[in-house]
Amino acid sequence: MDTYANLAALVLAGLVGLAFVFALYGAVKLLAPSRPYALKNATYECGHDPLGEAWVPYRLQYYAFAIIFLIFDIETAFFYPIVLVWRQIGTLALVETLIFVAVLLVGLLYAWKRGVLKWD
Amino acid sequence: MGLIENAERPNFILTTIDTLLRWGRSHSLWWCNAGSACCSLEFAAMGGARYDMDRIGSGLVRASPRQSDVLLIPGPITKKMAPIFVRVYNQMPDPKWVIAMGSCAISGGAFRESYSMTRGADTVLPVDVYVPGCPVRPEALFYGLLKLRARVRGTSNIGLAHREPIYVPPDLPPEWEAEVREFLGEHEAC
Amino acid sequence: MFGQGLLKGLSVTGRRMLGKTECDMYPYRKRVLPPKSRIFLSMRATPDGKALCNACLTCQQGCPDNVIRIEQDPEDRKRAVSFRVNSGRCTFCGICEENCPRHALTFTQDFERATFDKGTLTYALIADGTATGACVIVERTEPEHPASAEGGEDVG
């Protein structure tokens, strides 16, 4: 029961936040002048004619970072339960986490050595 | 839509809202600095500790014209730059104002006789406030800003869209130069 | 030590943050400008309200920006009918003041000239032969540089 109430509260908070944002949009619709024309709605490129497309393919490096991020993010998800019951397990938890972190650090070092972490 | 601008005639509610909005607008005029010449430095001095335009809420110089209210022309406009200024002005959201700062922006100043200069910002843009000086003292620009604030606060916006659009976008002609010359003929007097 | 500079920066800004501000509060208090600052032109006059200008046109000819327009009286060439200054073009270089053989032109320190109308930037120091409100009535003083008062003609 309590869980459901909390869940409902969170959903409600999200909806109220959304309603707040759209209420502001509505107020802008009411109060603000609106005189669109082609020159005004053109893309701003420091006063020049917009040149070409903006939605272009971008660098692969972002992808490499995303992959490493995923690895570490999942790692924290794995850590989460063991950390919560750390005191009950004791030394065993410490040894296990140390091994896990060592494996991860090897991966990070590998990426470092391959130059993935260098942003240029 | 525009509740205020498209109103047929003023009534109590509209005038109250309009007064509130005018108060808000006049107390938060954000800049778009076109930075075309040296008066820009005096403008920077106005943001500094001695004069501090942030006192009256105009302290933010936005990099993008989309978020600014006042376009500052702190110097001469070359004929080559004129279409760019016009485009930047057009891409600012309404309501918007222009301040011409210094002799070059008012009439061409020392570069008046040059083949490559427009003679003043008002040949290409609808200037609201002219601030004379060479360079303009920060206080003088501050005074111009205060005048602009007074005008923003004092001008009713009700039914403005019916009377006239705030600014008719100039069609940028291919023969830009000829257009500017035509303008110059009208403004030669002053 | 690592991070020493970061802490030093924080301490500097922290002291600034707690210290006094250095603002002039412009519209409420006005700063006394330096005595030589050149802002807007005005015409000196004799105690009985006559302009000192004798329409010699030195200032108009010396002006690099064609700011000054003087109209001479056709009968009395030593009398200006109108003396107009277009401050929208002026670069405040001060050549007119230096050139003036009678020291009739001075610069005021009145900077509050921002306007909505470009036309009002042109103002008359002399209109219809009489000095206008832009004049500053002062006692006739001895010329500071007697040498320049002699030649008068073609200095610029």
Next chain:
Amino acid sequence: MNARIFLTQLLGALGLIVILGFNVIIMDWWERKLVGHIHRRPGPMHTGWHGILQPFADMLKMLSKEDIVPDRADRLFFWLGPAVAVVPAFMALAVLPLAPGFALADIGNGLFFVFAMQTIMPFGYTLIGWSGHNKWSLVGALRSAAQLISYEIPMLIVALGILLAAGSARLTDIVNAQSTVWYAVKQPIGLLIFFITAVAEMNRSPFDMPEAESELVAGIHTEYAGMKFGLVMMAEYTAMLVGSWMIVLLFLGGWHLWPLPPSPVWLVLKLYLVQSGIIWLRGTYLRLRVDTMMEMSWKYLIPASLANLMLVGVLATTFKGF
């Protein structure tokens, strides 16, 4: 679930809106004031008493400013972007307690709910930057995404150290575990790393890569005018509130101030002290370059945070009272 609980929760959610609005207004004014004093100028002065009405004037101006949607922009995402940035930050506020158990939803996984919501923020920023069809804002969006995911990891790992010490992910329990000694004293390295990463997660200077004015015109919100820009600012201030609230709850003892009885007053006081500290940083430091910033996270903060976690683990295994 009955109507009474529903009404209470609705009132609570509206109260959160009030907190959000109050915080944005206070911080807008306070930031300009504080940065002004760092520059030895008074900041907003003539709009109300010491410029206190300045945020209202800004708000009214933004509301009455024309709302431009560029022709080539992706209209749906252009509208949705600010909402995606504001709403998760707002939902994170719902689980942050003001007093023991006094939150809209004091859930058992509060800490991780906040982190989950903070992970949605990069989506919002990326949408904002991408949808405008502008080159500057696209670069800003990509930088923002890369920065936010990079600083997410050390933040999470440091928070794991807190979980380890507290043994619970409920935020109320974590704060109550610090009734005598704060975790700031027990895990100072953790506090340092968490503070740095929290500032980076809020996109505040010196880590404000997404809106680097000197390089990208106005960064992700180059095309955003009027109130949409105001919403982006609101998202930033709300993220700042959430981030500093997390710092206060996890490290600075929440509502506890040791010799004095616990009270929400201390929490609010600490909250605004931390936010003032962040503004102080903004007034002091220069913006980091994008490559140094990324390398700082991956090469220094992540190994340091892992070392911190292991240190806390060793200490917790050795000393029972830690």
